[in-house]
Amino acid sequence: MKKVVIIGGGIAGLAAAYTLAEKQKQGQAEIDYLLIEREERLGGKVLTEQVDGFVIEGGPDCFLSQKPWAAQLASKVGIRDDLLGTNEENQGTYVLSGGRLHKLPEGLMLMVPTKIIPFAMSSLISWPGKIRMAFDLFLPKKKGDGDESLADFVTRRLGREALEKIAEPLIGGIHAGDAHTMSLKASFPRFLEMERNYGSLIRAMLAARKKAPPRKPDAKDGPRYTYFMSFRRGMGELPGTVAACLDSAKVLLGRRVTAVKRAGKGFLVEGEGMEPLKADALIVATMANHAAEILHLVDPVLREKLQEIPHVSSATVSLAFRTCDINRPLEGFGFVIPRIEGRKIMAVTYSSRKWKYRVPDDSVILMRIFVGGAANQDLVALDDAEMLKMVRAELEDILGIRAEPIMARIYRWFQGMPQYTLGHLERLEIIEKRLQEIPGLYLAGGSYWGVGVPDCIRSGTEAAEKAIAHLLK
Numbered sequence: 453m454k455k456v457v458i459i460g461g462g463i464a465g466l467a468a469a470y471t472l473a474e475k476q477k478q479g480q481a482e483i484d485y486l487l488i489e490r491e492e493r494l495g496g497k498v499l500t501e502q503v504d505g506f507v508i509e510g511g512p513d514c515f516l517s518q519k520p521w522a523a524q525l526a527s528k529v530g531i532r533d534d535l536l537g538t539n540e541e542n543q544g545t546y547v548l549s550g551g552r553l554h555k556l557p558e559g560l561m562l563m564v565p566t567k568i569i570p571f572a573m574s575s576l577i578s579w580p581g582k583i584r585m586a587f588d589l590f591l592p593k594k595k596g597d598g599d600e601s602l603a604d605f606v607t608r609r610l611g612r613e614a615l616e617k618i619a620e621p622l623i624g625g626i627h628a629g630d631a632h633t634m635s636l637k638a639s640f641p642r643f644l645e646m647e648r649n650y651g652s653l654i655r656a657m658l659a660a661r662k663k664a665p666p667r668k669p670d671a672k673d674g675p676r677y678t679y680f681m682s683f684r685r686g687m688g689e690l691p692g693t694v695a696a697c698l699d700s701a702k703v704l705l706g707r708r709v710t711a712v713k714r715a716g717k718g719f720l721v722e723g724e725g726m727e728p729l730k731a732d733a734l735i736v737a738t739m740a741n742h743a744a745e746i747l748h749l750v751d752p753v754l755r756e757k758l759q760e761i762p763h764v765s766s767a768t769v770s771l772a773f774r775t776c777d778i779n780r781p782l783e784g785f786g787f788v789i790p791r792i793e794g795r796k797i798m799a800v801t802y803s804s805r806k807w808k809y810r811v812p813d814d815s816v817i818l819m820r821i822f823v824g825g826a827a828n829q830d831l832v833a834l835d836d837a838e839m840l841k842m843v844r845a846e847l848e849d850i851l852g853i854r855a856e857p858i859m860a861r862i863y864r865w866f867q868g869m870p871q872y873t874l875g876h877l878e879r880l881e882i883i884e885k886r887l888q889e890i891p892g893l894y895l896a897g898g899s900y901w902g903v904g905v906p907d908c909i910r911s912g913t914e915a916a917e918k919a920i921a922h923l924l925k
């Protein structure tokens with residue numbers, strides 16, 4: 453029997469293993485799989501903890517519903533009914549600017565205004581800034597198709613204020629990255645298409661709004677779909693349920709793969725605490741920085757290109773407070789903080805306002821604070837006491853919260869956020885070419901074709917399908 457070894461049990465590796473397990477159940481018994489994970493738990497960055505009635509997210513707290521792969525996987529493993537939309541009644545995102553929280557104007561799609569009156573009334577952008585954003589309607593398209601940073605693109609089309617107060621904290625924040633080095637082509641190709649096809653982001657968004665089919669009412673017996681989705685018991689429900697569908701004898705936990713060697717038509721996988729293992733095909737579903745280490749003996753160019761994909765560190769701090777200790781009303785789902793504000797934290801999500809089922813009862817609220825990212829990576833290394841002190845000082849300054857939290861949890865993700873910097877697509881092209889020279893080797897995960905959970909699931913599924921096709925040749 454042929455064997456596919458999957459290295460890395462994050463959501464990408466789990467999606468790959470699940471695809472292979474399903475194929476086996478459907479009668480493709482001649483291909484077996486083995487999933488190897490360094491930690492004692494599966495799920496990677498998708499990590500949910502249940503503590504005293506709180507549902508706490510250490511990594512992602514949602515996925516984009518427009519990308520179908522996460523909801524599809526949820527349906528396949530039987531947890532479609534647990535899909536959870538955001539709380540409609542508390543909607544709204546705020547931006548800290550000049551020390552005050554300003555609501556993002558209604559009709560702002562990604563970073564593009566599509567409704568004149570709410571945009572005109574918004575206190576976030578100054579009048580000169582608003583007029584500059586409207587220039588987008590008349591400015592010529594960029595010539596040529598060279599890559600451009602997110603910062604250059606937004607400044608060119610919408611002006612500096614839109615970059616600093618909207619695009620950089622909101623869009624750049626998704627990657628915890630630096631808008632000045634982030635490749636537009638790799639991270640947000642949709643903006644490029646909008647400029648190419650409509651000559652203006654505002655015109656493109658207005659056209660997209662007109663063309664959009666009226667929102668289908670949610671099926672009576674199904675979940676209510678919102679832009680962002682999660683699960684009743686948190687994002688961890690997805691990897692947890694996928695893992696339960698796998699044969700536990702085909703999952704090795706607590707084993708770090710140290711190297712892979714080519715052996716005949718296949719590979720030899722070496723790791724700590726395990727005998728070398730033969731693999732007929734190999735899916736490396738770790739971040740690129742780890743894949744570079746694992747594959748260092750396989751191909752030096754591949755290793756070098758994988759190493760060139762930078763990763764930054766970030767942390768999330770979840771704090772619970774008694775509702776009666778919060779003196780100012782909290783509005784919306786939370787707020788983002790532009791770099792120019794010079795704060796130490798990047799964003800705050802009011803988890804229990806954004807989602808149902810996150811707190812034991814209404815007498816408490818749960819919030820999540822983002823630390824680190826490209827601008828403040830050093831802060832991720834603060835010890836727990838220093839981290840809490842720093843975060844509480846920021847919350848006191850911004851929200852006036854002085855109370856002692858009744859619960860605190862800190863999650864650090866060192867070098868855990870891949871950055872799609874300028875040249876990312878060219879790097880991927882070279883990586884793909886090298887992979888073609890090494891039949892049976894596939895990469896999956898957030899470092900390559902999309903950082904979000906749905907993209908990671910898609911990449912894992914596709915890697916497994918390619919491995920199967922290769923072995924059946």
Ligand SMILES: Cc1cc2nc3c(=O)[nH]c(=O)nc-3n(C[C@H](O)[C@H](O)[C@H](O)COP(=O)(O)OP(=O)(O)OC[C@H]3O[C@@H](n4cnc5c(N)ncnc54)[C@H](O)[C@@H]3O)c2cc1C
Binds near residue numbers: 488490511515710739
């Ligand atoms: C704080 C934070 C918030 C986020 N928020 C969101 C969000 O709201 N929505 C969203 O869609 N995305 C979000 N993301 C991104 C998303 O969580 C990740 O991109 C995604 O979970 C990555 O999955 P993965 O399987 O590719 O990698 P990982 O989850 O990193 O899994 C890789 C696995 O490989 C293992 N591994 C590494 N080296 C080895 C080795 N040598 N041997 C064996 N195993 C190894 C690791 O232990 C890990 O379990 C967030 C990320 C972070 C850090």
